[in-house]
Amino acid sequence: MNFEKLIENAKKKAKPSKAEALEFLSLGTEKLGDVLFLGGKIRDHFRGNSISTCTIINAKSGKCSEDCRFCAQSAHHNSNIETWELKEKEAVSEHAKIDSEFGSYYGIVTSGRGLDGEDIDKVAETIEYFKKTGIPQKVCGSLGILSYEDMLKLKKAGLVRYHHNLEVSKNFFPKLCTTHTWEERRETIEFAKKAGLSLCVGGIFGVGESVSDRAGLLFEIAECDPDSVPLNFLVPIPGTPLEHQPLFPLFEALKIIALARLIMPDKDIKIGGGRVEIFKENHALPFLAGASSIITGQLLTVKGITPQDDIRLLNSLGLVRN
Secondary structure, eight states, X not given: XXXXXXXXXHHTTOOOOHHHHHHHHTOOGGGHHHHHHHHHHHHHHHHTTEEEEEEEEEEEBSOBXXXXXXXXXXXXXXXXXXXXXXXXXXXXXXXXXXXXXXXXXXXXXXXXXXXOHHHHHHHHHHHHHHHHHTOOSEEEEEOOSOOHHHHHHHHHHTOOEEEOOOBSOTTTHHHHOSSSOHHHHHHHHHHHHHTTOEEEOOEEEOSSOOHHHHHHHHHHHHHHOXXXXXXXXXXXXXXXXXXXXOOOXXXXXXXXXXXXXXXXXXXXXXXXXXXXXXXXXXXTHHHHHTOOEEEOSOOSSSOOOOHHHHHHHHHHTTOEEO
């Protein structure tokens, strides 16, 4: 495989072919150095030593009507997580104040297929409350499948970015979820884009998909033209249908990160769920492979890394938060 040619093409924002992507994902561990070299070179070209960080709040937990096989928040599964209804604006804003020094974006995340009109109004009020109380972060919403009208309402309130993952490839999606379709997710992303919101679109790996599905998902994400691309790696949770799925191999995760950088060279490649479990003490490796962003602090139903530890890590690597 001609790594130098792939790097030069990426610098011109020329995507690899599907065949090249599949060849890249088939590389053996003897090519670890080449994988890190490629991802790091492209990241350096477009992002330098700049790293973005964001934090999130689990603003509404559990009782989700959807049956996504990996998710502990689904009412179809028996994961015994703590549940609560949508938090009040004061509680969300207080959490955001605590996190204000740790990320430029703050994500309000809710469980469920989507929010009804009353909860949409409540989230809009929360976002407006942010502005009134001087909370500095840009607000991102991860609120499920919404209409274009809902997106406009949230944009007017001050929402800056919308997060909505494709999760897996169009081909594999029916094996992951049966209560909504890949097309519905894709339509939601288009509504957010049409409303003028920045996009955060990613997926999850290690849920039983093929190598071809992994490459296909990254190309499908690229077609959405997001600003931020969160890559999540399955953490098998007891009580979910995927509780016995093996942990995703570290080298395979590094190849996913580097390939995402190769396909979307100028995007913010973000590492989300599974960072603790997959990379363990090797938390520098995702950045070497091409990542330029992390979700820090508390996650939803899997472990995160404290912002203080992440800041120490970035400082030790000479990376600068933006």
